[in-house]
Amino acid sequence: xxxxxxxxxxxxxxxxxxxxxxxxxxxxxxxxxxxxxxxxxxxxxxxxxxxxxxxxxxxxxxxxxxxxxxxxxxxxxxxxxxxxxxxxxxxxxxxxxxxxxxxxxxxxxxxxxxxxxxxxxxxxxxxxxxxxxxxx
Numbered sequence: 610x611x612x613x614x615x616x617x618x619x620x621x622x623x624x625x626x627x628x629x630x631x632x633x634x635x636x637x638x639x640x641x642x643x644x645x646x647x648x649x650x651x652x653x654x655x656x657x658x659x660x661x662x663x664x665x666x667x668x669x670x671x672x673x674x675x676x677x678x679x680x681x682x683x684x685x686x687x688x689x690x691x692x693x694x695x696x697x698x699x700x701x702x703x704x705x706x707x708x709x710x711x712x713x714x715x716x717x718x719x720x721x722x723x724x725x726x727x728x729x730x731x732x733x734x735x736x737x738x739x740x741x742x743x744x745x
Contacts, residue, residue, distance in 0.1 A: 629649035636666050641676065647670075697735075
């Protein structure tokens with residue numbers, strides 16, 4: 610479902626994301642090779658209304674190696690905010706990315722991400738176990 614835009618920024622970002630066929634491929638495949646798709650993703654991430662819905666896609670893209678680019682779990686977790694919308698499967702993906710970080714660095718960088726993960730973990734016991742493993 611597409612809802613009406615809440616402001617001009619949201620309207621422009623929505624037009625960019627909806628009119629970029631490569632965004633769907635970027636959502637499905639990840640990586641950096643589809644410049645138009647990555648550009649549309651960045652546009653969505655720059656908009657406060659759309660960012661919570663695209664943050665996990667950006668986190669997974671950044672948190673995984675692609676070509677010669679190394680995975681950047683710190684940047685991946687920074688993309689996840691308190692309001693990020695995630696399925697249980699996506700929470701597990703973000704938890705796996707977070708496991709690549711050292712505990713002190715994880716706690717320093719990921720307070721918003723952990724807050725979002727905990728919120729999603731309330732609905733799924735296996736996700737809750739993964740999240741608690743991270744914060745232990």
